[in-house]
Amino acid sequence: MGNWDFANRMAVIATMHRKEEAIAPILHQLGIQTRVPQAFNTDQFGTFTRDIKRPADQLQTAKLKIQQALELTGETLGIASExxxxxxxxxxxxxxxRELVVLVDQESGLELVGEATSTETNFSHASITNLEQAWEFARKVGFPSHGLVVMPEPESSEHIYKGITDETELEELAGWMLARFGQIHLETDMRAMMNPTRMGAIAQATQDLVRKLQQHCPQCDYPGFDVVQRKPGLPCGLCGMPTELPVTAIYQCKQCQFTQAKPDPTSPDVADPAQCPYCNP
Ligand SMILES: [Zn+2]
Ligand SMILES: [Zn+2]
Incomplete structure (x- = not known):
């Protein structure tokens, strides 16, 4: 049995985009200490503005960041988000x-992934040909609290200006680019420190990680005992017949494969009769 008390452990948060502002307060509630490595350049792992392609998928990229941050700092507990x-x-x-917050503990070999998916994002882009359109796009995506990326065209390799959060700067930059290229491509800056909406999603994924960290296998005590499958049969609130909505959740341990069926914690007590094949065929 491992030691699953993470209180007073030091976690390295592998970020250079101030993601610790979303992640650290949640870890501190568990008594976990946090630090961010100095001079850590995560842009080598790919950026959203396409100037550097990602070397691996989301989960692998997060793990690569953690590995490098742990090597840099000599710590054994690492967190990264992607x-x-x-x-x-x-x-x-x-x-x-879709946000992942990944934890790797080299002492125990534990790897856990917290996840949040949300349609509440300002993720957007537009190619425009006059200043009025630029302001229209900026207003729509929450500028200036949310940053913009400005470039001449979608596949530009130079004249890429990131992190624009100042109205005068946008006006001057857009004016110059329109005069020189006749058009501008605008994108939302999705880097965490430029995007409070994304910061919120990273906090949600961290909450999910902490929830999994606190759910232990009843048989071997390994953390991350979580739902792997849901089974239908939620009774109709009117006639009591089973519906296609989930009623049972199957939990499984990643370590010893122990499984357990429990009432689905995300299900209500009964189904809306509108979802019932008898009451509302
Ligand atoms: Zn187990
Ligand atoms: Zn019914």
């Missing part, structure tokens, strides 16, 4: 933000 943005898989008109 976000992705794109069209919602079922509702392509909506943008979707």
């Amino acid at each position: 976000g992705s943005f794109g069209p919602h898989p079922f509702l392509p008109m909506l943008p979707l933000n």
Whole structure:
């Protein structure tokens, strides 16, 4: 049995985009201490503005960041977050933000992943040809509390200006670029410190990580005992017949594979009759 008390452990948060502002306060509630490595350049692991491509998928990228931060600091407990943005898989008109917050403990070998998905993101881009359109886009995406990236065209490799959060700067930059190129490509700056909405999603993913960290396997005590499957059968609130909505959650231990069926914590007591195949066929 491992020692799963993380109080007073030192966790390195592998970020240079001030993600510790979202992550650290939640870890501090568990008594975990935090630090951010000095001179840690996460841009080598890929950026959202496409000037550097990501070397691996979201989870692998987060693990690479942790590994490097632990090597730099000599610590053994590391945290990193990695976000992705794109069209919602079922509702392509909506943008979707998926945030992972990953924990790696080299002492115990534990790896846990907290996750949050949200359609509350300002993720957007537009190519525009006059200042009025630039201001319209800026207003729509929450500028200036949310930063912008400004460049001549979508695949620009130079004249990429990130972290624009000042109205005068945007006006001057857009004016200059329109005069020189005749158009501008604007993107939302998705780096955490430029995007309070994303900071909120990272905090949610950290809460999910902490929830998993505190759910231990009843058989071997390993953390991360969590739902792997949901089974339908939630009774209708009117006629009591089972519906297709989930009623049971299957929990499984990643370490010893012990499984347990419990009432689904995310289900209400009964189903809305509108979801019932008998009451509302
Ligand atoms: Zn177990
Ligand atoms: Zn019914």
